[in-house]
Amino acid sequence: METLLEILSHPFSWGLLLGLGLVIFVWRSGAKDRKFLKAELKRIKEENSELQGHLNTQLKINAKGNELLQNQLDELREQNETLRVNLSTVQQKPGKAELRRLEVTEAAISVMREQAPGFAQAWEKALRESEDDYVAAEGGLKKLMRKVVPSFRATPDTGGKKVEEIEGR
Known part of the structure; x- marks a missing residue:
């Protein structure tokens, strides 16, 4: 026992014990880190x-x-x-082109009655406008209305008074 106390009393022994304690602490910490890193990797x-x-x-x-x-x-x-x-x-199909031309002509005539009866320039202008209107009416609501109500035409109403005045002259 005395030899143990004598060995422990030397500064080298204290340094050795302290170093070994530090090594054990670092080794244990490294083992914990390795275990944690393996689990994290998994x-x-x-x-x-x-x-x-x-x-x-x-x-x-x-x-x-x-x-x-x-x-x-x-x-x-x-x-x-x-x-x-x-x-x-x-x-x-036969008849479709004629029907189209008829509708365009009908619209142009009603516009002519309204604008300037008797003038060829106005007639040609009205014919072109009616053609454009018919092309525009090929799709959309006007086309649907023509299919649902066959008598519906996209022609402006000339009004009763004007027609009577024109026919009366």
Whole structure:
């Protein structure tokens, strides 16, 4: 026991014990850090594989959606082309051009009665305006109204008094 006390009383022994204590503390701290880092690395790898699986699933879903949209777009393009061809065919049928010309002429006559009866320049101007109106009426609400109410025409009303005055002269 006395030798132990004698050994402990030397400054070298104190330095050695202090150094060993410090080494043990650092070693233990490093072991804890290694254990923590291994657990963290494992967690990150699991999270990474989970995120990759989610990303793959999301990309598959997006690819299917894009493919479906592309197919629908192609179908709509084909339908559009078919409808365009059908429309031009219907417009070229016998009687359609004459009916169109009749409606344009009817509109031009009513405008002429209103503006300047008897003047050729005004007639040509009214004819051009009626042609433009008819082209504008080919789509939209006016076209719908002509289909629903066949007697509806996009011609301005000349008014009862003016017609009576014109016919009375």
